[in-house]
Amino acid sequence: MRCCRSTRQELLHWAAVIASASRVAALDSRRDTRCGRSRGRDAVSAVNLELVTLTEDRAVVTWYTGVPGTDDGLGRMLPAVTEGEVVYGTHPARLDRIAVGDGPSAYHYVELTGLEPGQTYYYRARSRGRAATPTPLHLVSGNAVGTSSYGLGSAGPYSFTTPQPPPGRYLFSIALCNDLHLGETTAGRIAGIPLLRGLAQRPGLAPYPEVMSRALVEDAARCGADYLLAAGDISAEGGAADLRRAKEILDGFGNYGQDYFVARGNHDRPKAYDSFRDGFFEGDGPTYFSRDLHGLRVVGLDTYDKPGNGGDAGGLSGEQLSWFRAGLRQHKDQPTVVFGHHPLAVPHSPFPVTSGQRLNRRQARSILDGYASAPGVFLHHAGHTHRNKRTIVPRAPGVTLQEVSAVKEYPGGFCLLRVHSGGYALNYYKTRSGPAREWSERSRRQAAGIWPQFALGRSVHDRNSVTAHDLSGVRNRPAVPTRDVTATALAARGAVPGPARGPASGAPVRSAGSATG
Secondary structure (H helix, E strand, O other): OOOOOOOHHHHHHHHHHHHHHHHHHHHHHHHHHHHHHHHOOOOOEEEEEEEEEEOOOEEEEEEEEEOOOOOOOOOOOOEOOEOOEEEEEOEOOEOOEEEEOOOOEOEEEEEEEOOOOOOEEEEEEEEOOEEOOEOOOOOOOOOOOOOOOOOOOOOOOEEEEOOOOOOOOEEEEEEEEOOOOEOOOEEOOOOOOOOOOOEEOOOOOOOHHHHHHHHHHHHHHHOOOOEEEEEOOOEOOOOHHHHHHHHHHHOOOOOEOOOEEEEOOHHHOOOOOOHHHHHHOOOOOOOOEEEEEOOEEEEEOOOEOOOOOOOOOEEOOHHHHHHHHHHHHHOOOOOEEEEOOOOOOOOOOOOOOOHHHOEOHHHHHHHHHHHHOOOOEEEEEEOOOOOOEEEOOOOOOOOEEEEOOOOOOOOOEEEEEEEEOOEEEEEEEEOOOHHHHHHHHHHOOOHHHOHHHHHOOOOHHHOEEEEEOOOOOOOOOOOOOOOOOOHHHHHHHOOOOOOOOOOOOOOOEEEEOOOOO
């Protein structure tokens, strides 16, 4: 699969970026080799530390352990299976609490629970006595391990401050996801840029879009999502078999049109036959819609409602744009979430921004003007860019524009929208099954190893935020019979009904985390 087309000027820019990144990767590789010679045969190197999720009472930390001095052919150390733990506390010299994983792994995923809102914590992740070092973000102004610079440039400890919970009572949660790309076999290719080496799944393993999509369904349920919105590029190229497979997987979450909803992306565009319409929108009706979820208005946009090859700017048909603006006027005060594939803006990208990465500029301005006159709209969820990015624009300051990274590749996950009567929280979660974590780590090598510079998010705030907003018109989701979901998702759904208090702060406490392998 090849994504956006590029101009000659953009190719030159990319070549310079990739050459620079390759030099950095080579230096990192030589550093790991030197460490390997000095540590001995049982040494491990703990790298790629990331603070992924941060809520008022919990945090998720991930990292990778490899064998120093080795290379898997992609410039990455061979995996080293070992234990992982996070030591943490409220003072950098007193890390008196411990969170541990489920067992030995090379792909560590540890959850810290029982945190207090508004508290600064210091932490250090380690495996076999080695402190994990952060994912380097050379090209963006941010860091991967916390909301402050404390500990950067050393082995830690690093720090973060938990937010306050959203105001008001908790109502329900919605998983926001996009870019499943069912049917894709090679990740990371961009048309016209031969320097970008694509990545494939290891032979003998299940196709990575299926691995990641199934993990999405299981983890969205585990995190307590009541609904799921999938904002486009459900398939790699709009194939009927791929879309049927995608629907089969998503049906594991619940009933389409009742528990989960889907919008079209540019990769789902019609060709000889519109298989996307056939799979998700029966008949000749529109491929855009609105639904009422307990007083919350959810609007799904088809942002490739036009002919084209998929590489140009997204666009709504004139009929859809008129329908959308009329709905904003009619429901201007009703709490509203909008989701569609192409973002309205793509600020602060370390990579060249082409017209194909966003919605048509004129239509985007028209939509933002409509938001400015509709105070009920508080969130616009988009995909397509494959990155986590939170944006507020002066044209519509009351609306969070949230780009969510792709399901199908690093960092590989979804954003959980937690709706409260007085506001909302957005929290990003990586999928956590063993095969999903393995592919996520493998696919971070896209774009000559600089993919994390773009996809993870420049700061924790780009993937975790809390916003006050009057949502008093939204009601609690009533109790309903258990849905017909996959056995795994069903078991997971009862595990965590949204963010829950862990053990109270104290010393020392060993809390259950997870490290999947």
